Structure formats: C-alpha cells, structure tokens
Amino acid sequence: MSEPVKVLIVDDHPVWRDGVLADLDGAGHTVVGEASDGREAIALARDAMPEVVLMDLQLPHVSGVEATRRIVEESPHVKVLVLSASAEEKDVLEAVKAGAAGYLLKSATSDELVDAVVRVRDGEPVFTPSLAGLVLDEFRRIAKKDVGEPELTARENEVLKYVAKGYTYREIGEKLFISTKTVQNHVQNILTKLQLRKRYELMRYALQRGLDQAPE
Amino acid sequence: MTSQAQPETSAPERSRRTLVRGVLVFRWVWLAWMSFVAFANPADFRRPGVAWVSIGIAGAWTAWMTVSSRRWDQLTLWADLAVCAWLIAASALVVFEGDIVDQPFFATGYPLTAALSWGVRRGPRGGLAAGAALGAVLAATRPLNGVPLPDLPAREVRDLVSGIINYLVAGGAVGFVSTLLVRSGEALQRATDELVRERERAARLSERESLAREIHDSVLQVLALIHKKGRELAARGDVAPSEVARLAELAQQQEVELRGLILRDPERVPEGTTSVRADLEALARTIEGVPVSVSSVGPLWVERRVAEQVVAAVRQALVNVVEHSRASKATVFAEEDDGRLLVSVRDDGVGFVYDEAALRADGKAGLLKSVKGRVEDLGGSLHVTSAAGKGTEIELAVPLRGER
Numbered sequence: 063m064s065e066p067v068k069v070l071i072v073d074d075h076p077v078w079r080d081g082v083l084a085d086l087d088g089a090g091h092t093v094v095g096e097a098s099d100g101r102e103a104i105a106l107a108r109d110a111m112p113e114v115v116l117m118d119l120q121l122p123h124v125s126g127v128e129a130t131r132r133i134v135e136e137s138p139h140v141k142v143l144v145l146s147a148s149a150e151e152k153d154v155l156e157a158v159k160a161g162a163a164g165y166l167l168k169s170a171t172s173d174e175l176v177d178a179v180v181r182v183r184d185g186e187p188v189f190t191p192s193l194a195g196l197v198l199d200e201f202r203r204i205a206k207k208d209v210g211e212p213e214l215t216a217r218e219n220e221v222l223k224y225v226a227k228g229y230t231y232r233e234i235g236e237k238l239f240i241s242t243k244t245v246q247n248h249v250q251n252i253l254t255k256l257q258l259r260k261r262y263e264l265m266r267y268a269l270q271r272g273l274d275q276a277p278e
Numbered sequence: 279m280t281s282q283a284q285p286e287t288s289a290p291e292r293s294r295r296t297l298v299r300g301v302l303v304f305r306w307v308w309l310a311w312m313s314f315v316a317f318a319n320p321a322d323f324r325r326p327g328v329a330w331v332s333i334g335i336a337g338a339w340t341a342w343m344t345v346s347s348r349r350w351d352q353l354t355l356w357a358d359l360a361v362c363a364w365l366i367a368a369s370a371l372v373v374f375e376g377d378i379v380d381q382p383f384f385a386t387g388y389p390l391t392a393a394l395s396w397g398v399r400r401g402p403r404g405g406l407a408a409g410a411a412l413g414a415v416l417a418a419t420r421p422l423n424g425v426p427l428p429d430l431p432a433r434e435v436r437d438l439v440s441g442i443i444n445y446l447v448a449g450g451a452v453g454f455v456s457t458l459l460v461r462s463g464e465a466l467q468r469a470t471d472e473l474v475r476e477r478e479r480a481a482r483l484s485e486r487e488s489l490a491r492e493i494h495d496s497v498l499q500v501l502a503l504i505h506k507k508g509r510e511l512a513a514r515g516d517v518a519p520s521e522v523a524r525l526a527e528l529a530q531q532q533e534v535e536l537r538g539l540i541l542r543d544p545e546r547v548p549e550g551t552t553s554v555r556a557d558l559e560a561l562a563r564t565i566e567g568v569p570v571s572v573s574s575v576g577p578l579w580v581e582r583r584v585a586e587q588v589v590a591a592v593r594q595a596l597v598n599v600v601e602h603s604r605a606s607k608a609t610v611f612a613e614e615d616d617g618r619l620l621v622s623v624r625d626d627g628v629g630f631v632y633d634e635a636a637l638r639a640d641g642k643a644g645l646l647k648s649v650k651g652r653v654e655d656l657g658g659s660l661h662v663t664s665a666a667g668k669g670t671e672i673e674l675a676v677p678l679r680g681e682r
Contacts, residue, residue, distance in 0.1 A: 147537060169530055191609045195573030198613070202575060226573045227671065228609025228624045 067183045070095045070112035072103040072129070073145075074121055078168075082116060082145075085172040091179065100124025107133040107140050113183050117162070119146045119153045127156045134161030143182045145175075155196045158253060159260040164188030186231075187249045194226035197256060212255040221248040289470075290463035297398045297456055298347050301391055305340045308388035312336065312365075315382050322373060322381055329372040329384065332365060336388060343395075355396055359408055362392035363415045370422035378423035379434050389416075393449030398456045405449025405456075413442030493536070500532045531563050552585045554578035554619065558610050561589055567600040568608050568625070575613040580678060587652045588621060588676055594648035595623040595672050603627025603670060618658075619678055624671040629664040649674070 069086055071079050071093060083093050095110035097103040100121045107115055115133060119126035130142045141163040144154055154165050164182045166175065167190060178188045201214050214222065217238075224234040231245040238245070313333055316323075323329050339361045346354065362385075369384035389412050397405025417438060420427055430438065507525055511517045555574040562570040580588075592610060599608050605627030612621045649672070650660050658676035 147533065191571050191573035191611065193573075195575050195611065195613075199575045223611075223613075226575075226609075227611040227622050228571065228573075228607070228626070233669075 064180050064184075067091045067179050068094045068111065068113045069179060070097065070103070070106055070110055070115045072097045072100075072115060072121065072126070073118040074098045075118075078118075082175070085175055086179065088172075089176040091176070098122075100126060100129035103129045104132045104136070107137050112140060114179050115140055115142045116179070117142050117144050117157070119144060119157060125153075127153055127160055130157045130162050131160035141182045141185075143178060143188060145170075152196075154193060155200065158193070158197075159256050161257055163253075165190055165193050185250075186246050187253055189225050189249060191226050191228045194222050197252065198222055198226060200256065200259075212258045214252060214255065218248050218252050218255075221245055222252055225249065288463070289467040290460040293459035293463040294398060294456060295348070297452070297459065298350070298395075301394045301398060301452075302340075302344055302347060304394065305343065305388070305391045308386050308391065309336055309340050312384070312386045312388055315386060316384065319382070322377070324374045325372050328368055332368040332372070332384075335361060336365060350395070350399065355399055355404075355408075358392045358395055359411060362389035362412060365389055366412060366415045366419060367422060370419035373423065375424035378419055378425065379437070390445065390448050393445050394452045397449045397451070397453030400453065401457045402450050402453035405451070405453030406446055407449070409445035409447070409449030412445040416441050416445070497532050497536050500528055504528055504532075534563070548579045550582055551579040552582045554580050554585050554588065554612050554621075557585055557589045558592060558612060558621075561593055561596070562610065565593075565596050565600065565608075568596075568603075568605050570596060570608045570610060572610045572612075574611065578612055578614055578619065580619055584619070584656055584676060584678065587656055588619065588674065591649045591652040591674060592621060592623055594652075599623070599625045599627065599670070602630075605669065614678065617678055619674075619676045621674045621676075622671055623674075624669065626669040629666050629668045629670050 067086075069091055071082050071086075073079050073082070076098070079096050079098075083096070086093055094112050095106040097106050098121075101124045103115065103117070103121070104124070106112070117126050117130055121129065124132075126144070126146075130144070133140055133142055142157070142161065144157045144162045144165045145168055146154055146165070147168050154162075158165065164178060164187055166178045166188060170178070182188050198219075201219075220238065221234055224237065229237070231249070232242045234245045235242040316329055316333055320326060339358070343350070343354070343358065365385035366389050370378055372384050373381045393405055393409040393412055396408035400407075417427065420430060420438065504525055511521060511525070555572065555577050558572045558574070562572050596608060596610075599605055603625045605625035608623065608625040610621065610623050612619065614620070653660050653674050653676060656676045658674060661673040661675070662670065663673070664670040
C-alpha cells in the first residue's frame, strides 16, 4: 500500500463529492477539503495543503480551467487531476494546457479513480485515449500553422499514438523496447510542450495587440 | 474622398444622398455660369470688389458643400441660405443704379440651390420656406438698386413674381420628391428587415425542431425505458446487481448523448460527408459487454459511403472482441494520414495467432469475411497484430479520394 494521498475535492454537486470522498476514504486516503466553486478551490489549494486536487470543470463563478491555471501558478507542487464528463473534452484540453497533470472520465470506476490519484501524486501523467487524440490533433494543427512553436519528436508522436490506441505505459514500453519510466517521461514532455504552446499563444497575442501600441 | 470608414447608411439616407449629389452638380454649373457672366462684363460693375468677393464666397462655399456633403447639418443649411440670400442682394449692389432689370442677373440661378437643398433635407415645407425667404430678398433687390417697388413697370413686376415663384416651386417640388424617396426607402428597409427577421426565425425554428427530433428519437425513448425498468425492478424487490448496472449504463449513455446534442459545434458539415468520430462514438454506445472508448484526431469528415463501410467493419471487429477476446476494455482510434483513413481497434484480451487458413478451417471466418471483405471493397487493407496474452490490434487503412 502506497503512502496515503492528501486530496482536495472540487465539484459543485454535493452528492458527487460525498461519493468520491467515500471512495478515497475507503482506500485509506485523506480528504483535506471540499470546494463547490473555482474561487473556493483556489483558496483551499493554498490553505488546506492538498497534494492532489480533483477538479471538475463545470463550476460556478470561476471555471475549472481558470481555477486550474491559478492553482498551478500559485502552488506548483500541487497536482491537478481533472475529472469530467466525456463531452467536455475541449475544456479538458484547455485545462491540460493550463497545467493539469491528468484527466479521468467521471464514468471511471472507484478503483480507477483511487489508482489515478496515487499515480498523479507520484508524478505519472494520467491520460485517456480520447485526450491523446485531441492532443495529437492540436499538435498537427500547430505543424500546419507555425514554425518555431514546440513540436513533437517522432518518438513522442509514436508514444502519443499508442496512448490514443488504448495501450498502457507498460505495454508501450514493451512495444518500443524502452522502460515504462521513459514512456512516462515522454508523456510528461508532451504535456509540457502543450503548456509551452499556450504561452506562445499568449505571447503572440500580446505582440499583436499590446506591445507596439499604447492602450487607448 | 476620405479613407475613413463611413457608418452603415439606411436606405432612406441613401436616396437623400442621391438628390444631394444632383443639387451639387447644379451648384457647380451655376457657379461656372456666374463667373463667366461676371468676367464677360466687368465694365458693367459699380462695385467690382463686391462682385469678386461674392464670387469668391460662392466658390469657397460650393467647395465646402461638396466636401462636407455627407454631414450637412442645420447650421450648414442656414449658412447656405445666408450665402444665397447674399448673392441675390449683391446682384443689386454690384450693378449701376436701375440696371438690375436690364443687366444679366449677377447671382444667376445659383440661389435656387439653397431652396433645393432645403427641400432635400427638410421636405416640401423646408423647401417652400427657403424659397419664400429667397423670394423676399429678390423683391428687396429692386429698392436696393434704387428702383422702389411701386415704380416697377407691369412687365418687370411679372418678371419679379415669376422669379419668386421659381424659388418657391423649386424648393417645394424637390422637397416633395425627397419625401417620396425617403418614404419609399423606409418602406424598402422595413420590408428587407422583415425578410431578414423571418429568415432568422425560420432558421432558429428548424434548428430547434431538429434538436427536438434528435432528443425525442434517442434520449426520451431511453429515459422512458429506464423509468419503466426501474419501477419493474423496484416492484420485484430481489434484483441482480447486473440488472441495476445495465440501467445505470443506459442512463450514462444518454447523459453523453444529451451533452453531445447541447454542446455540439455548429460546424459546417462538408457536403455528402459524415464525421467518422461521431459515427464511431455512436457505434461504441451500441456495443454491450466490453466498454469501448473512441479517440480520434479531429472530426474526420469522410464521404458517407466510405464511412458507412468502415463503421460496419469496425462493428464486426468489436463484436469479435466481445465474443472471443475476454478483454476488459477496447479502444477505437481513427486518424487521417497521407490521404488514408486509418482505424485501429485494440483490446487487452487473450489475443490469438492470426492465421487465415487456420481460422477458415475452424469456421471462425466471420472476422475475415466481414472486416477484410468490406475494407478490400474500398481498396484498403487490413493488418492484425496479436500475441497470446497481449491483446489484439486490428488496423484498417482505407484510401480517401480528395475529401478532407
């Protein structure tokens, strides 16, 4: 049994929070706080000292994506694991760009949830095949549009495609004759490049709109 | 012409502007004629200075009216009236006493344009009022030139009266035409607005209808089923967990479906195509026994005929997974690469040794016939990777012609 994980649960449905709390409690982990909107989540991520934030994206006041951005900015040691319904994947991609360390569907079983919380705490990026598809799409669009932005290496592309096909990190390692840890590193690098891309986007926006022109 | 963007103009304003441009042409013609007549007879002037200054004022004013024709306001109209009244009055001052009736009229027809402008901007009443004011000044030119009105011979009284009538009629008639144009412009605008609103309403209505139809066809049917089933299970009391799980699964599928309907992109669907991702997601929801997730690079718009065959092939592959693999989950991945549609069906089941001859001998040719046949009909190929205990991956590659 691994070290218990300190978790902050963010969701606007109390029933859902209760269910997740019971799952985590049952597996021996500690829920250090519960938040029902983005603003509360940002404050509790600072004050309650969680290791992992379980983040819903459809939140009142401050969105889950914005809350993720602020939490990663203010408390970089805290890992954000996004839990969301399948139709919100565009938002999931935004959350990952904002610094989320992983993504799990709300339909995941209790065991999968508990497992993902531990893996994220231990620094392993948690990915679903469909998110991998979105990320591949994102990088292909970059390749068409811009030079100079971070692109995927051939190996990273290969790894990502296997994730999209439903292979586990261990299976990918066996296929490519590399260690599971190396596969995880590749996935981590892909996420970092995705976050870098977000920064490029902001920078380009600033260059176009702001720097060469005084505000009116 | 300024490069500044002009605000959108309404139909009535556009028809007014046409008239304004017409009046501007008159101004320049009269200005040219006035200058020509003055230059032709300089010796006839008692006050040449007043004559040249007046022509200068008329020239400058015409230029200004032309430049500012898009933003004439109240003040412009009054200034115009003043300039034209001055030109009439000047006609009496520049020629020698008593010459007003014999010499060519110094202001020529230029003052008429003030009556026209008032008519254009202020309708028949504005036009008539401006015409009356100009007429009054015209009447005053006789005494100004040293010929008291009562002393005017009958012929010159007739001339004077017809001059005054000219101003009145010009202002009133143009005012009337302007009002007509503006009204018909407004009517046209109203009709156009109404048409646009009607179109938008029809579009919204049809969007709502299609949404309602889809909700009715899918979500409502299943909700009714869940309702009925739930009551039956409750009434029965002793219920197997798998039956409750089945119900939960149905509810979850509908949640996904409903979200999809609400959040779907109003993306334009290329003619004759369908989204392979959406079709595969719909297929995944119909597969029971093994949870199937779908991932794809983009929506993948593909010619409908091709997509149908591919989805049918994937269905057969998934049925095989459910029946033979003992897998805990399956993933379908689709992408477009180098003009080909690539679809992979991957499970984490027991795997097998792929040998066409052996499969045929065992009578397990379903996969072969269905999947391979369909893919080859489309000019594509099939590739199977499997090993005992390592799951199975089936990859389909189908060429796409031109379409994105």
